[in-house]
Amino acid sequence: MALTAVILPVAAYADKEDDNLKEQVDALQKQVERLENVAATRNTDSSFHMAGYGAVEYADSDSEVGAFNKVMVAPIIHYTYKDWLMFETEFEMSNTSDGGTELALEYASVDLFLNDSVALVAGKFLSPIGQFRQNLHPSWINKAISAPAGFGHGGAAPLSETGLQLRGGFPIGEMRTNYAFYIGNGPTLAAGVEPHEGDYELAIEEVETEGRTDDPDGKKSFGGRLGFLPFSGLEIGISAAKGKATVTDAFAGGHDGPELDIESSGEFDYDAIGADFRYGWKNLELRGEYIKTEIGKGSAGVTFHSDDLPEDYLGPSEFDDVETGQWKAWYLQAAYKIPSTSFEVVIRTSELQTPHFGENYSQQTVGLNYLFAPHVIAKFNYEMKDYDSLIAGEQDTVKLQLAYGF
Template sequence: MHVEAETEISLNEAGETEIELEYADIHYFLTDTTTITAGKFLLPFGQFSANWHPSWINRTPWTPGIYGSHGSPQAMTPLLPILSDVGIVVQQTFFFSSKQKIFLDLYVTNGASAEAHDEEEIVDEHVEEIIDEHNEEAEEDEHVEAFPEVEFEATSGDNNKAFGGRIAYAFLPAIEIGASYYTAKYDEDERLDITAQGIDINFIGNHYLIRGEYISTETDGLEEEDEHDAAEIAVFKRNGWFLQGVFQAGQIWPQLGGTELVVEYAKTNKFAEAKRWVAGVNYWLDARSVIKFSYEDTDVKVGDDDQRLAVQYSYGF
């Protein structure tokens, strides 16, 4: 058995300290290839949430825009947060050779819920104003201004259950490509669904890393009901992606030591369309200790743009 937990201490937008138990779970190694995990765990959706997000593994000081702020406010509206929930997951590994593997993760958790003040989302009627502010793509989506709000915060109570998993092919140590799925009902009447699908890639070269994910989501919401008809369900679609490239310059030119260069691009489409560039230089003091210098520039289609410079020291243990 293996027990793990992580506590996160952060500042919110009001400057107040927040303390959160990000995960606390138990792994039971049933066989050499089968593991059962129970408790509050990071859902195996994509690779960033469960594998890359620790600051000494993530190559920038920020979370990719498609996953939200995770302790640091950002201008982009995320597709999903870093998902953690209370439940159980079964992880199975299939070996084809010493280098070729299939990873399969299947889970059931307590699920999502509607935000208290948005339990029944009403679609905004001012479509003409939306079209003026957005490009032609907005004209195809009349519901862009009334996107339903879903709460993913893990609770010990039972919501409507969420189901999902990830399957990935790995040709070790260089390539891993995965596909993920998540679905849950999030309203008390169990009428409204939130569904997410994702593809992730991880290429590890001798002097470079290429990581990225694509996510698409479909969220049900209620249209405004009139005198004669009950509210109908509308489907709100979003998608986005990020790609990160790392060039380990110090491995080619030893005089540069542990220097590496990082470039990352993230984009979200449909509702809250935005794009973000990140460029940085990292210096590794040793295998677990890194200093990062990064600059990010976010362009938001409707709203305030954002630029920031950050210096971060990370130590993994």
């Protein structure tokens, strides 16, 4: 009797465990069937991909205390549908000097692949004028830490555009070519009021090419680049752009002065031309690029709101004549990967010339890179800036960077 009293509860417990196990198996079987049904009905024509790059930098210059001055990441998202549509976007997040965060939309576009040789791009895209901005500026691709003189914000090279673009390539006999042609809203202009010979003058300070979504002058800009690859290792490109631009930002005494509210501004001619090359042979890569942006005389003057002018602004509220000019930039770069090592030596010289003497400078960079992997690079740069202005003088900077692509 005692043995029976022990066995019966154990058997009942075993039967209960068998029932629980059977219920779990049945539930798992139903989940598997649901997953199989989802997989069978899922749209396999779509795909999603995420990439990007980032960097951490340290800089110590003659004029500033050494600091870790930059932490940034730029995720890039791609969505494709079948083989004829792709959406792509890149947004950059970086820290600020006070510990805050900056967020910028670098580009966002819908790309329609019309055939094997033509893609239609609609949205905000990197400017196809030249090579550096559209192909080389990511930190893990750029051989140096900084951009060449004049190829960053406020320089001679356009940054981005909002509009339509056709991209592709085609053969010419044995030679390959690539192209990118666009139409877009075009640039705008920033101007500054400066004392001049006992009076005041208004001068164009900067050509702003941030790919804005309005067109203040009402005239579209157009341009593009055509690249030729006559043989393996060599590419030669020519670029041009043309359009109109109008003053949308003005400051008393330059960008550091009070902002002036613009009532009206005429149209100014906008023209850009460029040429670039790239040659690779074994472990050696040579690159060079030249960009000239010119702002021509406008069709009318620039007028400010006289009722809204800052109290410390003493200049006139209307200018019939505006100082325009040319922004020119170029660079030459050599990079050599030392055989049987992970080290790479980089040398770059570049120069920016503007209508404003105090902003003109040349820049020389000597660098040593260590490649942990093709997409993970540590860089050491010694950068020398030499300003035309005696006030600005020379500035040497030691820079370190850890850059990665993913």
